[in-house]
Amino acid sequence: EAGVAQSPRYKIIEKRQSVAFWCNPISGHATLYWYQQILGQGPKLLIQFQNNGVVDDSQLPKDRFSAERLKGVDSTLKIQPAKLEDSAVYLCASNPGTGGNTIYFGEGSWLTVV
Amino acid sequence: EDQVTQSPEALRLQEGESSSLNCSYTVSGLRGLFWYRQDPGKGPEFLFTLYSAGEEKEKERLKATLTKKESFLHITAPKPEDSATYLCAVQAHTGGFKTIFGAGTRLFVKA
Numbered sequence: 001e002a003g004v005a006q007s008p009r010y011k012i013i014e015k016r017q018s019v020a021f022w023c024n025p026i027s028g029h030a031t032l033y034w035y036q037q038i039l040g041q042g043p044k045l046l047i048q049f050q051n052n053g054v055v056d057d058s059q060l061p062k063d064r065f066s067a068e069r070l071k072g073v074d075s076t077l078k079i080q081p082a083k084l085e086d087s088a089v090y091l092c093a094s095n096p097g098t099g100g101n102t103i104y105f106g107e108g109s110w111l112t113v114v
Numbered sequence: 115e116d117q118v119t120q121s122p123e124a125l126r127l128q129e130g131e132s133s134s135l136n137c138s139y140t141v142s143g144l145r146g147l148f149w150y151r152q153d154p155g156k157g158p159e160f161l162f163t164l165y166s167a168g169e170e171k172e173k174e175r176l177k178a179t180l181t182k183k184e185s186f187l188h189i190t191a192p193k194p195e196d197s198a199t200y201l202c203a204v205q206a207h208t209g210g211f212k213t214i215f216g217a218g219t220r221l222f223v224k225a
Contacts (some may be wrong), residue, residue, distance in 0.1 A: 004157075031211050042118075042201055042215040043158070055210045091157055095211055101146050107155035109171055 004106035023092030030097025137202030
């Protein structure tokens with residue numbers, strides 16, 4: 001079974017530029033998460049989708065971050081404009097949504113803002 | 115508000131020196147408690163799910179236990195390859211599978 005796919009793996013941008021990350025969850029998984037992990041900290045939930053609807057985006061900085069999940073499958077996370085403090089790993093994860101509740105992570109997209 | 119606190123922040127062991135990592139949690143109705151292992155530059159790798167107090171799960175040198183307020187990850191006779199960050203997370207019955215993580219414990223095992 002294929003895992004959660006993310007791209008790009010690494011990105012370096014200047015502050016005030018924009019960046020987009022893509023995620024393809026495990027096939028059939030209804031729930032998709034985006035987490036932000038700053039070096040030395042645990043993952044912080046940014047947004048959670050159930051199919052193509054948003055379940056929780058209470059910690060998403062909506063003035064600069066946006067996310068969408070079209071057709072309830074792939075998702076993109078966008079940052080515009082980026083700030084230095086956005087330097088982090090952006091982890092995508094998925095969960096079946098019914099029955100099993102374990103979430104499975106991708107390898108992450110590493111963002112450095114200079 | 116759901117909360118997860120892990121201790122210690124870092125733990126240094128000699129190879130073969132058994133120890134335990136702690137995860138204290140507050141959650142409004144626990145659906146599940148998860149342990150993950152994270153290696154540098156990688157995404158978290160799933161280890162265990164615990165659902166109710168008294169439950170235990172084992173995998174190789176790792177054993178996870180759960181009470182109503184905390185979970186322990188016991189590491190028996192660790193090897194250098196067990197060096198990693200261990201993350202604990204909780205999921206509540208409310209909030210549609212919202213999963214909250216602790217800050218992790220960084221484990222270093224020296225040969």
